[in-house]
Amino acid sequence: MLDCILNKDGTYLTLDDGKTKTRFHAIWLRDNAWDAATRSADNGQRLIALGDIPAETSVSAATLVGDTLRVTFAPEDKSVDYALSWLLENAYDRPANTQAGWTKPSVETWDNDLMSHLPVASFDAVSSDPAALQRWLGQIARYGFAKLTNGPIEELALMRVVKLFGYVRETNYGRHFEVRTEVNPTNLAYTGLGLQAHTDNPYRDPVPTVQVLYCLESSAAGGENMVVDGFRVAERLRAENEEWFNVLARYCANFEYAGSDDVILQSRRPMIELAPDGELIGVRFNNRSTAAITDVPFDEMATYYAAYRRMGEIIDDPAMEVSFRLEPGECFLVDNRRVLHARKGYSGAGKRWFQGCYADMDSLNSKLAVLETEHLAAAE
Structure with a gap:
């Protein structure tokens, strides 16, 4: 009673x-x-x-x-x-989380074991069935990424994907950007080189919190996409060496992009970002865009670089990656505050054409909350 x-x-x-x-x-x-x-x-x-x-x-x-x-x-x-x-x-009288780097119960971190049950849905299903859309958006909220299959093979089809939950975030790259081989590219993403797993645009403040990559052509050999859970990386680093985890969370790194005319983007944020109560809320890691790190005291710089190196080694560990090949009409979304994405190298033979754009998690979470509320109301 x-x-x-x-x-x-x-x-x-x-x-x-x-x-x-x-x-x-x-x-x-x-x-x-x-x-x-x-x-x-x-x-x-x-x-x-x-x-x-x-x-x-x-x-x-x-x-x-x-x-x-x-x-x-x-x-x-x-x-x-x-x-x-x-x-x-909404009770707040509960034991406090005492270890830095905790995550909410609604967040599930993962490694390559997720390969056996990739979060995925069909474009037709999520476009016509609110319950299917709710499940798919819920997967993105839980895992930080999800695939979408059987979409239209047409230019700017990715805009139809974003319209399912929110709005495109326009940047200096425009409302969308093309990902295919170019001569004298302004960004390494436009070459056939493999890319280390990274979060996008760490030099922006705030970063775009959703990235969409949509496949329109894929006949070139290689070029598989990979994703790595940055939250699981941080958890593993903390378990191995708490001092290394703490130094990457305590001090800011500098990120910069100045690859095109009239654009110099800069930010100053930690590679592992914690809320004031220790919740793990973000990871920024991008070897291509890291500028000189100047906010770490001399006596801790060697420790910082040891931690930075180890974080990169964990990210590169094949046990951490989930990989998949996107075929025309398929795409994937990542929570850019959490999930790193990468691409294996591909050959010059054949064609490879992706389109990408940015959006934000606030609209995705809003759409998910509306669908959940409507589902509960219908069940009563």
Whole structure:
């Protein structure tokens, strides 16, 4: 049986089910009220500022009625109902993650074992079936990448892929870019050389968080695509040498691109990026675009380079890679904050033509959340 207990001054309450005690501060509860005077019924945005809530807010009464907790606040003498499911879903009274580099339960890191169950969907299915689109976007959110097959073999078909979830992010390369062999290329991506696994555009701030690569022609030998989970790389580095993990997370690297007229792009970010509470939120690794590293103290530079070298060795380890060949009408998407991608070298015989573009994870996550909400509503 669930009990609700107030502390003596009402500054917080405790929900106790006999096994777990979960506390909520009065000011947090009041700030997260969903009554009509506090939140817009149309969009859920707050109608008041924190300064409109008395600083001395406390709970004067709390009553459990079925699956609802009714709370009365002083000094406003205002009563608000909370769904117990919402409270427990948003509870913050829980053990903190103590190790730097933790990831959310919704994130699944991987190595080449994922080859046996690649995240993949059919273009026709995701274009016509919201449930199929939800599953595919969910794979991208969980694994950081996914393939799409049986798409149209036509120029700019990748725009139809992005339209499934969001919007193209235009850069100095344009709304899209061509990937095929060129004479005197401005970027090594346009040659037949193999490329080390990397995240794209680390010299931008912020980086494009989604990259789409769409195959239109692929008769040249070689050129298989590879992806590597940067989060698993970081986890492996931390397990091998925590000091190396920490030094790459503590200090910024410099990234730069100046390969075409009127463009000099620069950023200063760590190769392993953590949130203030230690959550692993990003990896930036691109040997072609790393500029002189100048923010590491002299006494730690040797350690930094040892860590940088080892990170590259882990990335290059075949046990970390998932590889696949894209045929015309196929594409893949990567979360560019997390998943590194690469390409094996290909010969000059035959043709190889890809088109690429950038988008962002916020629109992808938004579309996924909408589809999940609609699915839950339909199931009720």
